[in-house]
Amino acid sequence: MGAVTRPAKQDRSRATRQRLLEAAVSCLAEYGWAGSTVSVVAERAGVSRGAAQHHFPTREDLFTAAVEYVAEERSRSLRGLVAQDREAVVEALVDLYTGPLFRAALHLWVAAGDEEQLRTRVTELEARVGRETHHIAVTLLAADESRPGVRETVQGLLDMARGLGLANLLTDDGPRRAKVVAQWSSILDQALGRPRGADRQEG
């Protein structure tokens, strides 16, 4: 093996891993936990079952890694949002819960409720993703968590976003959701008060 082939091999391995993770999320969203075996995912990714198991020894490894991977992608794009008005931020947060990732995560949560082995992994993953999303939300909303009630206000907003995702599961709930988001953005803007840091400008 020369110096040239090694990076190429690592790149291929990384690309295979990524294809498996993306295939796992789309299988979970489409077929649910019961229908998403490692073989089904490997086939969709165009990878042999052996190669899939080399990357992810167990089914639980594959699916928790998949949901974590996409959650991280989402967090990254969310962190990339530049300062915008609070309604745009609420919209972006709610969008996190209406796509195929949320659908996949929902399948994983529901399956985890019934399967002990999966439960511990998913609970831990959920807590981590939840903390990260809360942290990003606080930053984007320029919310001052030192003020009483602000932390719970942001938490409730994320709970509402999750609930809106659930309402979108069976039908396109977009038009109703847009109205709810507009109304609650204005309520939250009042409840959160001036953006953190606004004092300094006013002296």
Add this chain to the structure above:
Amino acid sequence: MGAVTRPAKQDRSRATRQRLLEAAVSCLAEYGWAGSTVSVVAERAGVSRGAAQHHFPTREDLFTAAVEYVAEERSRSLRGLVAQDREAVVEALVDLYTGPLFRAALHLWVAAGDEEQLRTRVTELEARVGRETHHIAVTLLAADESRPGVRETVQGLLDMARGLGLANLLTDDGPRRAKVVAQWSSILDQALGRPRGADRQEG
């Protein structure tokens, strides 16, 4: 058949139906859609498979009827609440989404996302239960829906309640939920303004 036996037979039939519905909900909450066959439910209800199929010809019939039955029981008890402060009402509404009914309904929704036959039934059921819950919420909160934004405010609250139910799926989220409910109740109280009908007492 005498006049005496007929009502007894009807009572028995009604009792059997009810046992099946309750068993269906607990099976769904415990084993999920994949694990909840008509046979499993019949066994838990202590009823023969034939008797179960007499009441509910298909599996879809049994499970949509089961979720509808418990949703109606919940609506009935919710309607029975006497006028209370808004925080107590928000608590009662959120409680709708944290018990075994919500868990059962969630399994049904997630399964319906993947199964065409179930999807139409569950979508229709969801819309009906949603309208009914919204109507009860408006009444209990003494919200004046003729004012702009009030309808969406109540909808967002119910979305939040659903999201809180989801957060309670894997771990006991009670302590966090209590704080979110207290804070959002106070925000909601501001947003909704004076209870409908309060003018009359002051005018």
